[in-house]
Amino acid sequence: MVDVGAKAETRRVARARGHIRMAPATFALIQSGSAKKGDVLGIARIAAIQASKRTSDLIPLCHPIALTRVAAELTLDASRHRVTIEVTAETFGRTGVEMEALTAVSVGLLTIYDMCKAADRGMIIEDIRLLEKAGGKSGHWLADADRK
Numbered sequence: 001m002v003d004v005g006a007k008a009e010t011r012r013v014a015r016a017r018g019h020i021r022m023a024p025a026t027f028a029l030i031q032s033g034s035a036k037k038g039d040v041l042g043i044a045r046i047a048a049i050q051a052s053k054r055t056s057d058l059i060p061l062c063h064p065i066a067l068t069r070v071a072a073e074l075t076l077d078a079s080r081h082r083v084t085i086e087v088t089a090e091t092f093g094r095t096g097v098e099m100e101a102l103t104a105v106s107v108g109l110l111t112i113y114d115m116c117k118a119a120d121r122g123m124i125i126e127d128i129r130l131l132e133k134a135g136g137k138s139g140h141w142l143a144d145a146d147r148k
Helices: 024-032 040-053 098-116
Strands: 010-021 067-077 082-093 124-134
Touching: 010 098, 024 040, 024 067, 024 082, 024 098, 040 067, 040 082, 040 098, 067 098, 082 098, 098 124
Parallel strands: none
Antiparallel strands: 010 082, 010 124, 067 082
């Protein structure tokens, strides 16, 4: 692991997002709340939050972090038959929370896949990415700001 002992403790925030596309009928199951395994969006939200808290158990050399807040927002896009999850993770510490936000997004989307795979094995998880990070020595970073 990287030695972060000499780093200053600061407020650190990271936002990540990803999508899962599916067949129209599968989207309708989620939208109506009638999936056989239950409340897909609610369970995916809880799974994302739990995953953020377990990131250091899943990613080798990732520091365990005392998270101060994790928010997982899921939105439905009927025109694209997809669900988007955006996660914001926060801590006050010596290392960032990018991995926690990205892990939460990944597990949230995998949970949707798991809950709906009997109806649609062709779902596509895509575009998992870090949107923003703030805090620490490197300061504030926005995903598209470095590509202009």
